[in-house]
Amino acid sequence: MEPLIQELNQLSLYGMASRWQALVETREHHRLSLSEGLEVLLQAEAQQRTQRRFERLEKNARFRYKATIEELHMEASRGMNSSQIAELATGTYLRQGEAVLITGATGCGKSFLASALGHQACAQGMKVLYFNTQKLLIQTKMARLDGSYLKCFEKMAKTQLLILDDFGLTHLEKNAQIDLLEIIEDRHGRAATIIASQLPVGSWYEIIGEATIADAILDRLVHTSHRIELKGESMRKKL
The missing domain is CATH 3.40.50.300 (P-loop containing nucleotide triphosphate hydrolases)
Structure with missing residues (x-):
């Protein structure tokens, strides 16, 4: 599975790579159909991109306090x-x-x-x-x-x-x-x-x-x- 993870990282699909590695390590990937696995990977990629964008926006804003x-x-x-x-x-x-x-x-x-x-x-x-x-x-x-x-x-x-x-x-x-x-x-x-x-x-x-x-x-x-x-x-x- 290592070549697949490397290829995902090369394509900057870091969320998919991280989620796929977790699925492999827990052997959960065997239980998923192709469409189910693809959905899980796409969701992981979308979540990580949203998080990265938020972190970038927050850093650029330069808030006085880290408040919510x-x-x-x-x-x-x-x-x-x-x-x-x-x-x-x-x-x-x-x-x-x-x-x-x-x-x-x-x-x-x-x-x-x-x-x-x-x-x-x-x-x-x-x-x-x-x-x-x-x-x-x-x-x-x-x-x-x-x-x-x-x-x-x-x-x-x-x-x-x-x-x-x-x-x-x-x-x-x-x-x-x-x-x-x-x-x-x-x-x-x-x-x-x-x-x-x-x-x-x-x-x-x-x-x-x-x-x-x-x-x-x-x-x-x-x-x-x-x-x-x-x-x-x-x-x-x-x-």
């Missing part, structure tokens, strides 16, 4: 609505290009929740990018200086879920306002965006600064967004 939906503490006192989270977990907001706005005090679990939703999107085969907002805007500033900004903005526009964490820690400079508007405009109605912030949404206007730009950004984000306002003391303090 199952690990979330669904406590109403914390502002966690289990029905809302379950709806978001289905990925409908991803396909409809909607925004999710997560607000709350420092340490209340905003980044963990954003990471969990991103992890779920990767499990559904979606491309995800996770950024600290301030660091992202520094990157876009540098990209404009070195001439790579078109490539930079195109990459974000093609990403099915963009997560901007720690939004609003500082007031935005003029170039940062324009870059943020361009990012949001490229995604509006086409791709989903999650924004996590310590500040309530009502304070974002002041943080953005320029009235016209703030109006344009918030108009594209707020009206069709899913809002989650986390409450309670710091989870880090509890731990």
Whole structure:
């Protein structure tokens, strides 16, 4: 059976090779008809390819936390609505290009929740990018200086879920306002965006600064967004 396993590996059919080896070692292959054996091997290959794709998407996303939906503490006192989270977990907001706005005090679990939703999107085969907002805007500033900004903005526009964490820690400079508007405009109605912030949404206007730009950004984000306002003391303090 070794030549068959080698040939499967040469064809990059690693899931089939691994499953076939397991069938041979347990002598289960004798009990399967040709069609049954082929079905088992194809299922193994499909499962392994799905897993490899998920691992690749998760690595490229660079999440702040390795979090899952199952690990979330669904406590109403914390502002966690289990029905809302379950709806978001289905990925409908991803396909409809909607925004999710997560607000709350420092340490209340905003980044963990954003990471969990991103992890779920990767499990559904979606491309995800996770950024600290301030660091992202520094990157876009540098990209404009070195001439790579078109490539930079195109990459974000093609990403099915963009997560901007720690939004609003500082007031935005003029170039940062324009870059943020361009990012949001490229995604509006086409791709989903999650924004996590310590500040309530009502304070974002002041943080953005320029009235016209703030109006344009918030108009594209707020009206069709899913809002989650986390409450309670710091989870880090509890731990």
